[in-house]
Amino acid sequence: MRTPIIAGNWKMYKTPQEAVAFVNATKDQLAPYSAAERVICPPYVALPAVQAALAGTEIAVGAQDVHWEDQGAYTSQISAPMLQGLVKYVIIGHSETRAYQGVTDEMVNKKTKAALAHGLHPIIAVGESLEINEAGQTQDFVGRQIRAAFEGIPASDLANIVVAYEPIWAIGTGRNASGEQANTIIGAIRGILAELYGQGAADAMRIQYGGSVKPDNMAEFMSQPHIDGALVGGASLKEESFVALVRIAIEAKGLA
Numbered sequence: 001m002r003t004p005i006i007a008g009n010w011k012m013y014k015t016p017q018e019a020v021a022f023v024n025a026t027k028d029q030l031a032p033y034s035a036a037e038r039v040i041c042p043p044y045v046a047l048p049a050v051q052a053a054l055a056g057t058e059i060a061v062g063a064q065d066v067h068w069e070d071q072g073a074y075t076s077q078i079s080a081p082m083l084q085g086l087v088k089y090v091i092i093g094h095s096e097t098r099a100y101q102g103v104t105d106e107m108v109n110k111k112t113k114a115a116l117a118h119g120l121h122p123i124i125a126v127g128e129s130l131e132i133n134e135a136g137q138t139q140d141f142v143g144r145q146i147r148a149a150f151e152g153i154p155a156s157d158l159a160n161i162v163v164a165y166e167p168i169w170a171i172g173t174g175r176n177a178s179g180e181q182a183n184t185i186i187g188a189i190r191g192i193l194a195e196l197y198g199q200g201a202a203d204a205m206r207i208q209y210g211g212s213v214k215p216d217n218m219a220e221f222m223s224q225p226h227i228d229g230a231l232v233g234g235a236s237l238k239e240e241s242f243v244a245l246v247r248i249a250i251e252a253k254g255l256a
């Protein structure tokens, strides 16, 4: 049984003060839901305060990106050694970083290797544009992203990696994929991982869906066999809605 993982990707929302207020208000409500892994990914500047506020809880902290070098002349960037001790997870290859910061498949691979080398757990995000989706090329496109991301990653690292399938046309648009559509693509991703690493390893890996997930549609996604959790933007910013997402995930997986 794969432990569901619900991660809130806060993007460029919440000051450190607002982030701490959120976790202080929700940590007791989230505490009983230990059947699912709960992750908060605030902006970098909020990481130290959020990490301190969550110390002693089982709620994990994640960063939204990481550079592949340990240090260097890379103005504005943050490296894996800098995140050590602050976060467990790091989102890599989110479509917004691919679109606005020019992150390529090759960089996703390098970032993944850097994160793993420093004991961080990558959440590798993949997903297709509306154009690719409408052309019926989703599986090919996402398959290429997966193969590139995992290039040279040994099987021994797989247990520390989560994949997130996020169709770009569903992110922040209110237009989500159906549970069945998402399950089909995520099943195909698992198939590629099985090709690369064997069925047992692929079956053990957790793959999330992301893109306009909210309490109203959470059960539809979480009741699908291949979907192990969600990477959530907008609906993770409200306290009651994030708590509801975690509760619904556990119920839908029959873990309540």
Ligand code: PGA
Pocket: 009, 166, 170, 171, 172, 173, 174, 210, 211, 212, 213, 231, 232, 233, 234, 235
């Ligand atoms: P959304 O964002 O839930 O607001 O659609 C998801 C994401 O970008 O991870």
